[in-house]
Amino acid sequence: MPELPEVETVCRGLNQLTSNQVIKGGEVLLLSTLAYPFSVDQFWQQLRNVRIQTWQRRGKYLLAVLENAAGKSAGYLGVHLRMTGQLLWVKATEERSRHTRIYFECDNGQELRFVDIRTFGKIWAIPPDINPETIMTGLQKLGPEPFSTDFSVSYLQQKLSKSQRSLKTTLLDQRLVAGLGNIYADEVLFRSGIRPTVFGNTLRLNQIEKLHQMIIEVLETAIASGGTTFSDFRDVTGINGNYGGVAWVYGRKDEPCRVCGTLIERIKLGGRSSHFCPQCQGERDSNFRNNSNLN
Numbered sequence: 001m002p003e004l005p006e007v008e009t010v011c012r013g014l015n016q017l018t019s020n021q022v023i024k025g026g027e028v029l030l031l032s033t034l035a036y037p038f039s040v041d042q043f044w045q046q047l048r049n050v051r052i053q054t055w056q057r058r059g060k061y062l063l064a065v066l067e068n069a070a071g072k073s074a075g076y077l078g079v080h081l082r083m084t085g086q087l088l089w090v091k092a093t094e095e096r097s098r099h100t101r102i103y104f105e106c107d108n109g110q111e112l113r114f115v116d117i118r119t120f121g122k123i124w125a126i127p128p129d130i131n132p133e134t135i136m137t138g139l140q141k142l143g144p145e146p147f148s149t150d151f152s153v154s155y156l157q158q159k160l161s162k163s164q165r166s167l168k169t170t171l172l173d174q175r176l177v178a179g180l181g182n183i184y185a186d187e188v189l190f191r192s193g194i195r196p197t198v199f200g201n202t203l204r205l206n207q208i209e210k211l212h213q214m215i216i217e218v219l220e221t222a223i224a225s226g227g228t229t230f231s232d233f234r235d236v237t238g239i240n241g242n243y244g245g246v247a248w249v250y251g252r253k254d255e256p257c258r259v260c261g262t263l264i265e266r267i268k269l270g271g272r273s274s275h276f277c278p279q280c281q282g283e284r285d286s287n288f289r290n291n292s293n294l295n
C-alpha cells in the first residue's frame, strides 16, 4: 500500500512529466473509480481541454491544480491510490493493462493512466471555486504533514498524552500525522526503540523527541530512495523503488535483527501486522499480556 514516500515520489514524477500538459479527453473504464462527479459526462465536461498546472500531495492524496485555456482556475483532479493504484505516464500506443480504470489523453501522444488491480483507488474532478475538502472529505480528517512546522514535539506530546491505545495503531491514525502507513510505522518504531504495543500516554519526553525525529528521518530517507519495493510500488514511469532492501523490521518475521541478531517478531495490532525486535524495542509493557496475539 502506497504511503507518504511513495505518493510523494509519484507527485514529483508527475510534476516533472505532466506539468503544462493539456487533457484532451479520455475514458472511464471502471465507474466505481470515479468518486466525483457521479456522471461520466460531467467528469469529462470538467476535464476536457484543461491544463495540468502542478501536482500537490496532502497525506496520501494527490491533487492536480488545473487551469483553462484563459489561465483561469479549472478546479482540481484528486487521486487516492489506496491499496494498489498507480498513475503511469506512457505513450498512448503502449498496450493498456486490463487493470486500467481511467485514462487521460494528453499532448504529444502521451497518456496518463490510472491502473488499479484491487479497485479501491478513487479519482475526483473538483469544480473551480470549490474547496477540495468539501468533496474529498478524507482531507478534512488529516493531521499535520510530518515535514511541516505544525508537526512539532510539543504537538506530538500533547496528542500522545491522551492516547490510551497502542502506539502503532495511533501512528496509523491519519489525524495524528498525515501519511504514515504500516511499513513506515514499523520502521519508525524500531528506529525509536519503542515497542508497537506501548500506549501513547506512557511515553517519556525523550521517547517522544526520538519518535518525532525518526518519523521525519525515516520518511525523508524513503523519499530520497524513491519509495519502497513493497506492494509492487512503481513510480510514474514504471520504475521500482529500492527502500525494501534495507527494511529494519518490516516483513522480516523470524529473521535476525540487523542490530542485535534477535529474531524479529510479528504480532497483530488493530488488525494490522506489526514487526519489532524484542531486544532493541524495550521491555514487554504491561499493556501487552496476551501471548495468543503472537502469530
Ligand SMILES: [Zn+2]
Binding pocket: 257, 258, 259, 260, 261, 262, 277, 278, 279, 280, 281
Ligand atoms: Zn535488535
